[in-house]
Amino acid sequence: MSSWHSLPLEISYQVLGWLAFFAWSFSFYPQVILNYRRKSVVGLNFDFLVLNLTKHSSYLIYNACLFFSPLIQRQYREKYGKDEMIPVAANDVAFSCHAVLLTAITLVQVLIYERGNQKVSKTCIGISSLAWVAAAICVFIALPHHSWLWLISVFNTIQVTMTVIKYVPQAFMNFKRKSTEGWSIGNILLDLTGGVANYLQMAMQSIDQGSWVNFYGNIGKTLLSLVSVFFDLLFIVQHYILYPSKKANYSPTVGGEGKSPLLKSVNVAQDESV
Known part of the structure; x- marks a missing residue:
């Protein structure tokens, strides 16, 4: 089992890793808080949430198995080299774990808050179902030969695929509405910080070990950072350049008839489309 050669690089690795953890973890809270304050999830794409839950659940399976299982760690070293460090950190x-929990909480908000006529699309349900059916089939394929590293790599592939797909509905929704209201930019800024820190953490390990195996040995983590950064930059452009927020007052009235301008505009758009 390989060990660190440089203490400063090891410390940098740990600091960047936990920076990524806190940035990515806190990135869930602005949306949850925004939903709570508005008592509405209008403007938040439900497909994004469902795909996100599939993504984070798959990623949890991969990370937990590779981090805790000596058997899978042995298979990893047999494939990539006995001196290679495991590319998953605490x-x-x-x-x-935190991402699965907060995504589930956000989905509960969808059930209890104002959502207009928004719903999960059949396409999203189909994609998520296909991912889990494929994973189940792969479990039975892996069982006879105990191909556990290959199996968790399948879950890693699922999380990368979901990462690519999950942002598209929200980006398209912003484009269609010409607005990012209801979609928290705080989420995006923290997500961007986490993605950059995550990538730099992997670089610290590679520099110390003189090997770039951890980048393709855990290609899911590598692509996760790159894809997240790409879409975060896209959302930043949408929010600050393409569709800058227009200030509007919101004052609820007795009887609950006062609604936010966002909700009104969504309802009008829905009425016109009927």
Whole structure:
């Protein structure tokens, strides 16, 4: 089992890893708080949430198995080299657990808050179902030969695929509405910080070990950072440049008839489309 050669690089690795954990973990809270304050989830794409739950659940399975299982760790070293360090850190497991929990909480908000006529699309349900059916089939394929590293790599592939897909509905929704209201930019800024810190953490390990195996040995983590950064930059452009927020007062009236301008505009758009 390989060990660190440089103490400063090891410390940098740990600091960057936990920076990524806190940034990514806190990135869930602005949206939850925004939903709570508005008592509404209008403007938040439900497909994004369902795909996000599938993504983080798959990523949790991968991280937890590779971090805790000596058998899978042995298979990893047999494939990539006996001196290679395991490319999953404690902060990765902690983040995955937290992400599944907060995504589930946000989905509960969808059930209890004003959502207009929004609903999960059949396409999203189909994609998520296909992912889990494929995972179940792979479990039975892996069982006879105990191909556990290959199996968790399947879950890693699922999380990468979901990462690519999950942002598209929200980005398209922003484009269609010409607005990012209801979609927290705080979430995006923290997500961007986490993605950059995550990538730098992997770089610290590679520099110390003189090997870039951890980048392709855990290709899911690598692609997770790159894809997240790409879409975060896209959302930042949408929020600050393409569709800057227009200030509007919101004052609820007795009887609950006062509604936010966002909700009114969504309802008008829905009425016109009927």
